[in-house]
């Protein structure tokens with residue numbers, strides 16, 4: 001009995017000594033390290049909410065204002081999570097090039113969990129084997145030069161359909177965004193899924209389960225929910241309350257996408273079964289399904305993985321290009337002088353008896369300059385999709401902790417007066433004769449990001465933007481409705497993972513070419 005008491009006493013003493021040792025060494029060291037660390041400047045956080053109170057409904061503009069005070073790299077807190085915002089080309093280069101590997105992951109936000117099959121798509125996947133597989137698949141299958149070129153006939157057919165629809169609407173007030181999203185959605189669906197899989201009218205008897213309008217709403221909702229600052233992400237113990245109702249919307253959206261993709265996959269499997277002996281993969285769905293059957297694949301693709309990978313191209317390709325073209329048209333309508341210059345170039349280079357082909361774009365420097373100026377002034381990803389650091393690192397002499405979410409404010413960067421003269425003016429001429437491109441090499445212009453997480457669809461995106469814009473300006477003269485003056489065109493923004501016009505622009509078009517070209 002006595003021996004037992006002695007053992008208990010000894011153990012108690014040992015535990016106390018160990019605890020004392022831990023408190024004096026580990027915590028002391030931790031305090032010492034923290035003491036020595038130097039974080040980027042930023043506003044003082046409140047208890048519990050951190051700096052969430054400083055983020056308004058247009059977050060990139062809130063960050064822009066804060067950066068005027070705290071500088072090109074600043075640190076905030078959302079709840080208790082560290083957030084770093086960079087707002088200059090130099091700092092963007094540090095994140096996306098110098099420390100690319102460290103910042104190549106994504107934070108695990110509710111949007112990725114509920115609307116992207118538990119981070120199984122490419123956009124929300126953390127840096128790891130699944131993301132690497134997705135990236136390889138996209139670059140080799142969907143966006144290889146050969147594959148993109150082979151789909152040119154789809155883009156030509158859909159361009160023709162767009163021009164015919166607009167011809168039928170000439171002289172009438174038209175919400176151009178609706179026509180543009182219909183065009184990009186059809187294009188991307190046909191390229192990635194093999195066919196449209198949505199119905200465009202009541203009489204459309206295709207096997208689709210979803211109407212065009214519904215699918216457009218689903219795409220819009222995905223981008224909006226992808227960009228929201230959801231309180232539960234940053235103050236996890238409040239997440240069960242879903243105070244803003246976002247998670248409920250995410251779950252509802254997920255159900256709709258799931259039904260849609262189930263149908264697309266079932267249809268592809270049925271076709272494969274019917275052609276069992278001489279089946280050749282024709283589109284991205286076929287390729288992903290083949291990969292899912294491959295027992296030697298580095299990462300097993302389960303049903304969520306398959307759907308996640310199929311979801312991204314429909315989303316990535318639709319909203320982005322349509323939004324950019326809508327911004328371009330809006331800016332041109334505010335300055336009719338620019339519209340005249342664009343049509344002069346088109347008349348001179350293309351002439352009035354044919355449409356603009358993809359090969360013509362290299363001979364249209366002014367159209368390309370309009371596209372670049374639009375991407376500078378209205379980048380679709382005003383804050384690039386959030387990056388996450390996976391290890392401690394130092395940037396501009398500041399310590400950035402592992403687990404920090406980083407926003408790159410491309411909206412601010414495109415307005416940096418050190419790089420852009422009269423940065424608040426829409427001036428396509430600034431790009432003429434200049435060698436600034438948009439493919440991630442010039443950090444003052446980052447519409448597609450740069451580095452490992454750079455947009456894999458940028459070549460297709462650029463093709464769609466250039467050729468759509470060129471043909472819209474070539475085929476039609478553009479006016480505002482009679483009661484709207486150019487200076488009255490509002491340019492208010494609605495923030496999301498992509499930022500578009502808050503109010504869609506209404507236009508009136510009239511044909512410029514011979515009637516037979518539109519039918």
Ligand code: HEM
Pocket residue numbers: 122123124135188312313314316317318320321324380381384385386447448449450452453454455456457458460461462465
């Ligand atoms: C105007 C056209 C487009 C623009 C402006 C654009 C812009 C962007 C931006 C800014 C990013 C985030 C980069 C970052 O996190 O650093 C991104 C990522 C992505 N984009 Fe695009 N994009 C366009 C077209 C497309 C197209 C056509 C597709 C596919 C069909 C696509 C698919 C994706 C995907 C899957 C990602 C996630 C990449 C990753 O996280 O690894 N995008 N895009």
